Amino acid sequence: MDISFVIPCYNEKDNVRVVYETIRKIFSEKQISFEAVMVNDGSKDGTEKELKKLYADYPDGTLKVVSFSRNFGKEAAILCGLKHTTGDAVCFIDADMQQRPEVALAMYEKLISTEDIDCVAAYQKSRKENFLLSFFKKCFYFFINLITTTRFTPGASDFRVISRRMANAILSMQEYFRFSKGLFSWVGFETYFMEYTVEERLSGSSKWSFWKLFKYALEGIIGYSTVPLSISNVLGILLMLGGLGLLIAGLIISDTVMTILGVVLLVGGLILLMIGITGMYISRIYLQGKNRPIYIEKDVLEGETDGCSR
């Protein structure tokens, strides 16, 4: 199997057939063997029925359909789909035709024709969305890159084609709260960014409200950085230093108010510092709890070769 498609579907009844048939047409024409894993994420609009019909229409093993018992979210659908893939490459693509299968083909061709890359990610240079949303997204990328060591590329989407070894690396990340953009980056490997333009949705509407996006962004920040947990460390030390200064000055010039203020700040700072230290322990428990692999092997060369060792 050359390539597997992972397609999360939530209330996409008018789109699922088109997306599958377009992929089928494009990849069969090129004689690339493929499968599509369509994950129905607890849709309420008859997507499941439509997927079952589609499955009956194409009984040649190129379609797998998984249905969730309720809506678990796109990240869960992607993970589930990925677990069911068997292809040498995996493409993550939405069910609404905003990400064109023709682009997926170009991405796949790039992946197999370039030796050192394991991931081709579609990326938007300019976003077709309102100014405010664009602004908040820019702020998000600036902030998250400031406080994490994992790199987040602005404009890079989840629309990607990855190699089997990278897919396996992502599957080895067992964390419960998943944030794909972070996972793709955290596992490493070379990524090639290919520019593309997002199309309009074929039908239906976006499932991401501003509030949902905001919560998702927080998920990314908390999932990849423990800096917020150590904020009180810094504040505590600053307060303590300020308090100490005031206390000494108050004692020297015999100013009772200043002395008392100094003591209050000193004690407050000390408490904050202690909370920060507790936070450092909690952050370690948190990171350990994620159970991330300690390393990811890209290549292993071992055993006998018929090279020039003679």
Ligand code: UDP
């Ligand atoms: N999706 C999903 N579960 C959800 C929300 C969305 O599986 O709870 C799927 C949806 O069907 C689509 C993809 O995730 O295939 C992207 O969603 P959407 O098009 O709403 O996001 P946008 O393109 O507006 O960012």
Ligand code: MG
């Ligand atoms: Mg969409």
